[in-house]
Structures are given as C-alpha cells and as structure tokens.
Amino acid sequence: MNTVNFNGQDWPLPEPVTVRTMLERIGLADKRVAVERNGQVVPKSRHTEVVVSDGDRIEIIVAVGGG
Amino acid sequence: MESNDPLIIAGKHYASRLLVGTGKYKDFEETRAAVDASGAQIVTVAIRRTNIGQNAGEPSLLDYLPPAEFTYLPNTAGCYTADDAVRTLRLARELLDGHSLVKLEVLGDPQTLFPDMPETLKAAEILVREGFDVMVYCSDDPIQARRLEEIGCVAVMPLASIIGSGMGILNPWNLRLIIDQARVPVLVDAGVGTASDAAIAMELGCDAVLMNSAISHARNPVLMASAMKKAVQAGREAFLAGRMPRKLYSAEPSSPQTGIIAPAAIAKAA
Numbered sequence: 001m002n003t004v005n006f007n008g009q010d011w012p013l014p015e016p017v018t019v020r021t022m023l024e025r026i027g028l029a030d031k032r033v034a035v036e037r038n039g040q041v042v043p044k045s046r047h048t049e050v051v052v053s054d055g056d057r058i059e060i061i062v063a064v065g066g067g
Numbered sequence: 068m069e070s071n072d073p074l075i076i077a078g079k080h081y082a083s084r085l086l087v088g089t090g091k092y093k094d095f096e097e098t099r100a101a102v103d104a105s106g107a108q109i110v111t112v113a114i115r116r117t118n119i120g121q122n123a124g125e126p127s128l129l130d131y132l133p134p135a136e137f138t139y140l141p142n143t144a145g146c147y148t149a150d151d152a153v154r155t156l157r158l159a160r161e162l163l164d165g166h167s168l169v170k171l172e173v174l175g176d177p178q179t180l181f182p183d184m185p186e187t188l189k190a191a192e193i194l195v196r197e198g199f200d201v202m203v204y205c206s207d208d209p210i211q212a213r214r215l216e217e218i219g220c221v222a223v224m225p226l227a228s229i230i231g232s233g234m235g236i237l238n239p240w241n242l243r244l245i246i247d248q249a250r251v252p253v254l255v256d257a258g259v260g261t262a263s264d265a266a267i268a269m270e271l272g273c274d275a276v277l278m279n280s281a282i283s284h285a286r287n288p289v290l291m292a293s294a295m296k297k298a299v300q301a302g303r304e305a306f307l308a309g310r311m312p313r314k315l316y317s318a319e320p321s322s323p324q325t326g327i328i329a330p331a332a333i334a335k336a337a
Contacts, residue, residue, distance in 0.1 A: 061115060
C-alpha cells in the first residue's frame with residue numbers, strides 16, 4: 001500500500017492526487033493553511049499542479065496562539 | 068492611527084509600543100479582549116501542524132484576530148535548529164499571503180528556553196537574504212545583538228529574564244549597552260512579570276516590549292493588559308522626559324528654604 005506522511009503520521013494513499021484534492025479530501029480546502037511537500041513550501045497557486053505521491057512527507061500548518 | 072512618537076519597524080509606523088503574544092489564554096474571546104485592552108497592533112502567533120481529520124470546522128485564532136486588523140508576527144517558538152526555524156517562517160509567509168515580518172527564535176534548551184545564538188545567527192542570515200523582515204529573540208549580549216543588526220535584522224529582542232518566568236529585568240546594564248549601540252529598535256522580549264517591569268524596560272530606552280505570559284497568566288488577563296498598556300506609555304514618556312540625576316545621600320528640599328516660621332529650628336539643626 002502506498003503511504004504519505006501527513007504531519008508526522010503515515011496515511012494510506014490509494015492513488016497520487018494533487019495538493020488541492022488532498023486538502024479537499026481532508027476537509028481543509030477552504031481553510032487558511034500552508035502546505036510543505038518534502039521540505040519545500042507548495043504555494044497556493046500551485047496546489048492544483050503539484051502531485052502528492054507515495055512516500056512524500058507533507059506538512060500542513062496553521063497559525064495558533066503563541067508568544 | 069498616527070502618533071507623534073511612533074515605533075518604526077521595517078519602515079512601518081505603529082502607535083503602540085506594546086507587542087503581545089496570543090498563547091495560553093482561556094479561549095479566543097479572552098485572547099481578543101486582552102489584545103484589545105493592551106492596545107497592541109502587532110500580535111505574535113505560533114505556526115503548528117493542523118489536526119488532520121479533526122474539527123475541520125472549529126474556529127481559528129485568525130477569526131478572532133483578523134489579519135486585516137492586526138500586524139501578525141509569526142514566531143518560530145519550539146524550533147531548536149536554524150533549518151527548522153527557516154522552514155517554519157517560509158510556511159508562515161505562505162500562510163499569511165507573502166507577509167514578511169517575522170519573529171525568529173531558535174532555542175537552545177527546553178529548561179531555560181535560552182536562545183541558541185550560533186543557530187539564531189545562521190537562520191537570520193538565510194531569512195534576511197530571502198527578504199524577511201526579521202525581529203530576533205536573542206541573549207542580552209551586546210556583541211550578539213550587534214552581529215544580528217549587521218546581518219540586517221529589523222529589530223533585536225533580548226530577553227530580560229527567562230521566557231515565561233516573570234522574573235523581570237535582571238540585567239538592566241546589558242540592556243543599556245545594547246540600546247546605546249543599536250540603530251534598529253530594541254525590544255525586551257521575555258521575562259516581564261508585571262507592569263513595573265514593562266515601565267523599567269521602557270525607561271531604560273527600549274523601543275517596545277513584547278510579552279505574553281505576564282498578561283495571559285495574570286489572575287485577570289484583561290485588566291493586566293490594560294495595566295501593561297499604561298506602563299509602556301508611562302515608561303516611554305519617562306524616558307523621553309529624562310529622569311532627574313541621582314544624588315546619592317544628598318537631600319534637596321522641594322519647598323523654599325526661606326520664610327520658615329521657626330528659623331531657629333534650622334539654625335539649631337545646622
């Protein structure tokens with residue numbers, strides 16, 4: 001089974017999908033988040049082009065309270 | 068808001084010289100109320116992983132503190148290497164639509180949260196090169212502060228005491244050395260415990276004060292936020308006014324020394 005590592009946890013990945021599709025599937029498509037793929041920021045303008053595939057390490061971040 | 072004594076950071080003017088963190092409040096309502104009471108225009112935020120598959124619909128900090136109303140200062144709290152700090156701020160810039168003002172902190176030790184200065188310098192160089200406006204948490208060492216300024220940081224932010232300790236201004240002499248040499252704003256970034264600490268920092272000549280726990284951990288955070296606003300203003304005015312010289316063990320009466328109804332008493336004492 002192909003897997004993708006989201007925020008440090010492995011998840012099954014049935015087929016390669018774009019970042020946009022990935023965000024839609026996890027309910028974050030319309031949220032203010034930023035995405036990093038294998039250590040590189042994926043700009044919002046490229047969410048429909050960049051493909052997430054087997055073995056990728058994805059970080060999805062938000063702003064939270066902090067000092 | 069215009070002010071005749073603005074704080075200027077990276078070319079932008081701010082009327083408030085108090086910057087506040089948004090962590091450790093009871094809820095977002097309290098966060099917002101405290102930020103409002105503080106009068107802060109710049110608020111720090113942390114960058115963290117989302118909880119995937121959980122609570123996608125729950126409110127976020129940005130709903131309560133809209134980026135249109137405040138200047139966000141994303142931080143790198145929790146980062147222990149230059150690489151992690153740089154990655155975090157690149158993500159912050161993407162998250163906040165190209166926003167370049169950031170707070171760099173690279174920690175060296177989870178017990179003290181003291182900055183790791185070699186890693187901080189390394190991260191600052193990369194971030195400045197990439198066009199970030201870097202406000203940097205640092206040790207209260209004037210040499211490190213100067214290096215950070217030379218790299219191109221837009222503000223240096225020495226600790227006054229350990230992050231979250233509320234121990235106050237422990238080394239005013241080092242802060243003065245940093246303030247006296249700096250050509251960029253100097254902010255006390257950690258250690259303030261109560262209003263008088265903030266006033267002392269400003270009286271020393273700090274350009275602004277950044278705090279979180281001193282407000283969020285007060286018994287009444289909103290009231291403390293209001294106290295801090297006044298303390299920062301009072302300290303700033305006292306600094307600008309210039310304090311009277313200290314005269315050790317040499318009293319000087321404020322009232323006239325002539326025309327006293329019992330001049331004999333003075334003669335007797337003298």
